[in-house]
Amino acid sequence: MRPELERLRLIEQQLLNGPATLPAKDWQLRLLLDGELAADTAAQQQLYQGLRLAGRRQLRRELAGIHARLYGPPASPWARLWQQLKPW
């Protein structure tokens, strides 16, 4: 892999506790020697948090699809309003 991708992998191993996670002491040393590593790590952490939100959104879409298949599509806003206002 290109060095840029290897760097992403190195940071990922630290953040996600992958099999190649460096011992804490080694990681601290890298942070001292590489002035941009801390900022890159924080940025990558933000990516994972954003991906988590995107994943939840995707899962909710899939659940809405399952609901529609099992119980029919959701009622339109007008139909819901009618349900609330109808006198019987």
Added chain:
Amino acid sequence: MVLSPDFSSAPNLRAALLANREQALTQLYRQAFPPVRRHICGHGGSAEDAQDIFHDALVILYEQAVGGTLTLTSSASTYLVGISRNLWRHELRRRARLPHEALPDDPGPLAADAASETEETRFAVLDYVEQLGAKCKSMLLAFYYFQQPLTQIAADHDYRSVRSATVQKFKCLERLRESVRAAFRTETIEY
């Protein structure tokens, strides 16, 4: 007769969700949604509330199951009904305090762990994930959120080897990072 899959142990549930998410979620939906709907509609909620709460509960269950933090002492559907009842009780309390505010998009217990994070950046990333190509988006979500193994991701996305899929995953992650960086650079220059 089709037998229901055994979701009484966390490892079985995890394996089922990873092998065929749609099938496993549909099975859970069939089993657990009717009692949840009955409970919520019988305790001051609407059918729409029942659906929203049930989806929150399924998101929690999914994340716990694939993350390996789930311990089941009963079946997964019983557990889901329990989570849904709790979420509904919290929601009723919240509505009593703040009667004019709508149900939040993200359930409280899930949002709590992120209280100190930079909300703006996380939501910016969310937008850029949506703008990635379909294949990149699918790969990143499969790996980082749905936690599918790389062997499965490689097969699903037509890569000949796990190594090719791994390289592509990092290229997609790099593309996402560059989009977010470029956006934040532009914002900084504008201000």
